[in-house]
Amino acid sequence: xxxxxxVRTADEQRLFRDMPxxxxxxHPQWIRPLDNDIEATFDPARNSNFAHGEAIRWILTNAQxxxxxxxxxxxxxxxxxxxxxxxxxxxxxxxxxDDQAAANQLFEACQSWLTAxxxxxxxxxxxxxxxxxxxxxLTDGFTEPNYGMFYHPPYYQQLFEQYGFQVxxxxxxCFREVAAPLHASFHKTAERYATEHPEFxxxxxxxxxxxxxxxxxxxxxxxAWANHSGISAxxxxxxxxxxxxxxPILDERLLWFAYHHDEPVAFFVSLPELNQIFKHVGPRLNLxxxxxxxxxxxxxxxxxxxxMFGVIFGVVPAWQGKGVESAxxxxxxxxxxxxxxxxxxxNWIGDFNPRMLAIIRSIGARIFKTHITYRKLFDPTRPxxxxxxxx
Numbered sequence: 001x002x003x004x005x006x007v008r009t010a011d012e013q014r015l016f017r018d019m020p021x022x023x024x025x026x027h028p029q030w031i032r033p034l035d036n037d038i039e040a041t042f043d044p045a046r047n048s049n050f051a052h053g054e055a056i057r058w059i060l061t062n063a064q065x066x067x068x069x070x071x072x073x074x075x076x077x078x079x080x081x082x083x084x085x086x087x088x089x090x091x092x093x094x095x096x097x098d099d100q101a102a103a104n105q106l107f108e109a110c111q112s113w114l115t116a117x118x119x120x121x122x123x124x125x126x127x128x129x130x131x132x133x134x135x136x137x138l139t140d141g142f143t144e145p146n147y148g149m150f151y152h153p154p155y156y157q158q159l160f161e162q163y164g165f166q167v168x169x170x171x172x173x174c175f176r177e178v179a180a181p182l183h184a185s186f187h188k189t190a191e192r193y194a195t196e197h198p199e200f201x202x203x204x205x206x207x208x209x210x211x212x213x214x215x216x217x218x219x220x221x222x223x224a225w226a227n228h229s230g231i232s233a234x235x236x237x238x239x240x241x242x243x244x245x246x247x248p249i250l251d252e253r254l255l256w257f258a259y260h261h262d263e264p265v266a267f268f269v270s271l272p273e274l275n276q277i278f279k280h281v282g283p284r285l286n287l288x289x290x291x292x293x294x295x296x297x298x299x300x301x302x303x304x305x306x307x308m309f310g311v312i313f314g315v316v317p318a319w320q321g322k323g324v325e326s327a328x329x330x331x332x333x334x335x336x337x338x339x340x341x342x343x344x345x346x347n348w349i350g351d352f353n354p355r356m357l358a359i360i361r362s363i364g365a366r367i368f369k370t371h372i373t374y375r376k377l378f379d380p381t382r383p384x385x386x387x388x389x390x391x
Contacts, residue, residue: 001062001063002060002061002062002063002068002101002102002105003060003061003065004058004059004060004105004106004109005058005059005060005061006056006057006058007042007056007057007058007059012059013039013042015059015067016038016057016059016070016093017035017038017039017283018067019059019067019069019070019095020032020070020095022067023095023096023097023153024151024153027151027153029142029143029144029145029151030145030151031144031145031151031275031278031279032282032283033134033148033150033283034278034283034284034285035283035284035285036284036285037133037148038093041055041072041093041127041128041129041134042055042057042072042128047128047129049074049076049128049129052076052077053074053075053076053077053128054074054075054117055072055073055074055075055128056072056073056074056113057070057071057072057073057093058070058071058072058106058109060096060102060105060106068096068097068099068102069094069095069096069097069102069103069105069106070093070094070095070096070106071091071092071093071094071095071096071106071107071109071110072091072092072093072110072128073089073090073091073109073110073113073114073122074089074090074091074092074128075089075090075114075117075119076090076128086120086121086377086382087118087119087120087121088119088120088121088122088123088375089110089114089117089119089121089122089123090122090123090124090126090127090128091107091110091114091122091123091124091125091126092124092125092126092127092128092134092135093125093134094106094124094125094156096156096159098153098155098159100158100159100162100163103159103160103162103163104163107163107376110122110124111376111378114378115378119378120377120378120379120382121375121376121377121378122375122376122378123168123373123374123375124137124160124165124373124374124376125137125150125374126373131348132148132311132312132347132348133148133149134148134149134150135149135171135348135371135373136149136171136371136372136373137152137156137157137160137371137372137373137374138150138151138152138156138369138370138371139152139154139157139370139371139372140369140370141173141367141368141369141370142154143368143369144275144276144279145275146173146273146275146309146345146347147271147273147274147275147278147309149347149371157372160374161374163376164376164377164380165374165375165376166374166375166376166377166384167372167373167374167386168372168373168374168375168386168387169350169351169352169372169373169386169387170350170351170370170371170372170373171347171348171349171350171351171370171371171372171373172349172350172351172357172360172367172368172369172370172371173345173346173347173348173349173367173368173369173370173371174345174346174349174360174365174366174367174368175343175344175345175346175365175366175368176343176344176346176363176364176365176366177342177343177344178308178333178336178337178341178342178343178344179337179342180364181364182326182329182330182333182363182364183362183363183364185326186326186327186329186330186363187330189323189326189327189330190326190327190330190331192323192327193323193324193327194327199260199261200258200259200260200324200327201258201259202256202257202258202259202327202328202331202332203256203257203259203331204252204253204254204255204256204257204332204335205250205252205255205256205257206252207247207250207252210240210243210244210247211240213243213255214236214239214240214242214243215236215239216257216264216267217239217242217243217264217267217269218234218236218239219263219264220257220264220265220266220267220314220315220316221234221239221267221312221314222234223314223316223317224266224314224315224316224317225312225314246271249271249272249274249297250271251271251272251308251339253335253336253338253339254269254270254271254272254308254336254339254341255267255268255269255270256268256269256328256331256332256335257328258315258319258324258325258327258328260319265315265316265318265319265324266314266315266316266319266324266325266328267312267313267314268310268312268313268325268328268329268332269310269311269312269313270308270309270310270311270344271308271309271311272297272300272301272306272307272308272309273307273308273309273345274309276300276306276307277293277296277297277300278293278296280292280296280299281293281296301340304340304342305342305343306340306341306342306343307341307342307343307344307345308336308341308343308344308345309344309345309346309347310344310345310346310347311347312348313325313346313356313359320355325359326362329363344365345368345369346360346365350387352386352387352388352389352390353389353390354389354390355390373387
């Protein structure tokens with residue numbers, strides 16, 4: 001006898017956050033996400049998606065009243081029709097014991113709630129927000145998760161697929177040793193830009209000029225990424241808020257821009273890999289947690305090996321395919337090594353983006369982890385289509 005409880009009270013919110021602790025006792029790779037990051041997703045005051053969307057979450061308990069699963073469902077009405085003629089909602093934050101019946105009850109709750117709101121499919125596990133965090137099911141590379149991503153046990157894949165979820169797209173995390181030599185063609189390209197194109201310059205961000213950082217990031221992001229399926233243009237104020245939020249953990253030597261005259265035309269944005277800090281801090285950033293974070297960050301900066309995390313890479317369309325990114329990477333690599341970083345993981349490279357995968361291969365990186373974004377069609381007779389390839 002299992003019971004599904006809608007999360008409403010503070011105690012139920014705590015149960016929702018704490019439930020995975022029991023599941024992952026035998027998984028030393030698991031790093032618990034910050035409580036604040038989980039709750040911010042479901043807080044209308046902190047998640048702007050509630051302006052045109054809604055969300056719900058549940059806890060599943062067994063006959064003894066013990067939590068054995070959790071899940072959330074959500075609709076962003078603004079984006080429900082963006083990349084498909086099929087009205088599509090989302091589900092995520094799924095955790096469950098190795099029990100198909102329990103998983104099915106959680107999935108059914110999501111499907112019923114979404115159906116009642118006019119949806120004909122659901123994607124999952126995804127986030128009620130941007131794709132940069134809590135997105136996709138880990139199916140290969142069961143190592144420590146990067147900040148903002150979930151670790152999942154291998155049996156979750158069967159739970160999803162037995163219910164009827166199908167692969168909508170895969171997203172890869174790629175790995176590279178920072179000091180590994182770049183291909184000789186990268187250095188030739190950098191030399192060509194230095195001698196033939198003095199109007200170009202390559203520089204890391206200035207941590208003292210947050211406004212310039214925000215404007216440069218905003219400019220490249222909207223030209224390079226906002227036309228992709230499922231990705232909306234970013235208002236400048238959002239870019240400013242993003243930089244403000246990141247400032248406590250930024251290492252300016254990891255944020256690189258290419259400029260044509262004074263216009264930013266490419267970026268490579270990386271951060272110190274925060275889970276390598278937070279795994280020593282714990283999930284609560286109260287006063288004690290914040291003090292512990294400052295101490296662990298200080299230790300991390302002096303530690304070897306030290307991992308950096310590639311957040312986003314982009315080139316504006318006018319300069320794609322002209323070697324700008326190669327020259328930028330040559331300049332950036334030297335700074336990365338001088339800053340003491342030894343490893344880099346680059347998150348979120350979709351299998352629908354062959355050009356980006358080619359760039360990743362060209363810098364000598366290899367696929368290290370695979371996450372899958374599934375789609376479940378509520379009408380099983382409808383033909384299934386995977387995410388379109390970016391041409």
